[in-house]
Amino acid sequence: MAEKKLTKLVNKEIANFTVLYTKLHNYHWYVNGPHFFELHKKLEELYNEVTADMDELAERLLALGETPVATLKQYMEMTTIEEATGSENTEDMVQSVISDFEKISNELLEIIEVAEEEDPVTADMLTGMKKSFNKHAWMLRAYLSK
């Protein structure tokens, strides 16, 4: 049987969250300057949240009898998130996280619409995640505003 539309879309976010997990670690390690301590700590909070979300989505698919993607090779083929470049300054890092969170929020909105028809429980989970990404993006935008 062909993979369900919802499974395909959720798998893309599993890939995105995994790539973000590494990207947030990259920034957590390489951020520097006068805001090092606050950003180092904030980025840790964010990577912990995205990996918990990733696990929750994968286990939801399993509970539905579906198959979550589970290799880095597949994640890199499916993701819509650009990896860290290694040349970002602190402001670029925060801006890149904001853009990624906004992109994921938009993708989640699309998936929520599909999930509302196919599986309302998954729609509810995705809505909670979207709410949190929106809040983090707002806070990071406020952080960058001068």
Ligand SMILES: [Fe+2]
């Ligand atoms: Fe750490």
